[in-house]
Amino acid sequence: MANLKEIRARITSISSTMQITSAMKMVSAAKLKKATDAIVMLRPYSEKLQEIIENVSSTTDLEGVSTYTEEREVKKVLYIVVTSNKGLAGAFNSSVIKELNAAISNVKHEVEILSVGKKVYDSVRRSRTVYDNQSAIFDGMSFQVVSNFMERVMNDYKEGNFDKVMVIYNRFLNAATQEVQMEQVLPIAIPVKEEAPTSDYIFEPSAAEILNVLMPKSIKTQVYKAILDSIASEHGARMTAMHKATDNAEALRNDLKIFYNKARQAAITNEILEIVGGAEALKNS
Numbered sequence: 001m002a003n004l005k006e007i008r009a010r011i012t013s014i015s016s017t018m019q020i021t022s023a024m025k026m027v028s029a030a031k032l033k034k035a036t037d038a039i040v041m042l043r044p045y046s047e048k049l050q051e052i053i054e055n056v057s058s059t060t061d062l063e064g065v066s067t068y069t070e071e072r073e074v075k076k077v078l079y080i081v082v083t084s085n086k087g088l089a090g091a092f093n094s095s096v097i098k099e100l101n102a103a104i105s106n107v108k109h110e111v112e113i114l115s116v117g118k119k120v121y122d123s124v125r126r127s128r129t130v131y132d133n134q135s136a137i138f139d140g141m142s143f144q145v146v147s148n149f150m151e152r153v154m155n156d157y158k159e160g161n162f163d164k165v166m167v168i169y170n171r172f173l174n175a176a177t178q179e180v181q182m183e184q185v186l187p188i189a190i191p192v193k194e195e196a197p198t199s200d201y202i203f204e205p206s207a208a209e210i211l212n213v214l215m216p217k218s219i220k221t222q223v224y225k226a227i228l229d230s231i232a233s234e235h236g237a238r239m240t241a242m243h244k245a246t247d248n249a250e251a252l253r254n255d256l257k258i259f260y261n262k263a264r265q266a267a268i269t270n271e272i273l274e275i276v277g278g279a280e281a282l283k284n285s
Contacts, residue, residue: 004267007260011253018249024088025242028235032175035232039172039225046225049218056207056214057190068154068188068215072163076110078131078153079103080185080223081124082169082230083117085135090244092170092178092237093119099168099180104128112162114153116227141231146224154219157186169226170233176240178233185222188215 057069081100083093097120104111112131115121121133132152137145156162165186170178 004260004263007256007263011256011260014249014253014256018246018253021242021245021249025239025246028239028242032232032235032239035228035235036172039228039232042221042225042228046218046221049214049221053188053211053214053218054190056210066188066211066215067158068186068219069190070187072160072187074109074163076112076162077107077164077166078112078114078156078162080114080116080153080165080167080226081120082167082227083115083119084230084234085118085138086238087119088241089234089238090241092234093117095178095180096120096168096170097123099182100124103166103168103182109163114149116230137227138231141227143220143224146227147220150220150223154186154216162186167223167226169230170237172229172232172236175236178237181226181229183222183226185219188218 079100081096083096087093100113100120110129112129113120113124114131114134115124116134116137118135121130121135124130132149134149137149153162153165157165164184166182167185168180168182171181173179
């Protein structure tokens, strides 16, 4: 049985850990508000941009208009995988890496990884070909930064270095819930509408020119949205994980306090019995 000094040291240690986890929870809660506002504001823009592309595409023959919509035989796939640079966020990072491993296991085509976040980079750098590492992106996150590395990806896709580009990330639902999502970035998937458009528009400039401007912007926005989703999910996951850790530490500390008090009571009782026994022995001697 641990002595009173060891139990007291453990209680002090757990109390210190609780202060750290509680502070991390509050920091994540503060960052979550800003991250949530960013993704909530971007989603309608991204959805409307996609809707415009679909509407313009429905009245236009896409053949030869843009290489971004051409379906090719899949020989090489690039996966853009978004995790975080830090841990202590529950299953946030491991769930994305698990989804990646499930997607690339037993495939016949070549695979390259564009890592956004140190956790996925550390996981794949020894076993897979890393196309690029954008772990530093979180230090100065902006649309322009995403646009810069996506330009290179889009150029490589145009040149035929990749036949498909996918993105894997955590979609933010709420502070306690994140959902691992895998989406196709390239080629752009234009859903086939069963009904013909009711209105016939005259485009100025032409529909082809509009699509040539909007499609690259849509591709960049999709990846930017995935990263913002992941950032909000990370703060939500870390806040939840730290909240649970604080609760568990408090429960453990309370159990140790009860155990400490019982052990202390037993020690005091033993001392009293020893004193009484000693006094009785002196009387009888």
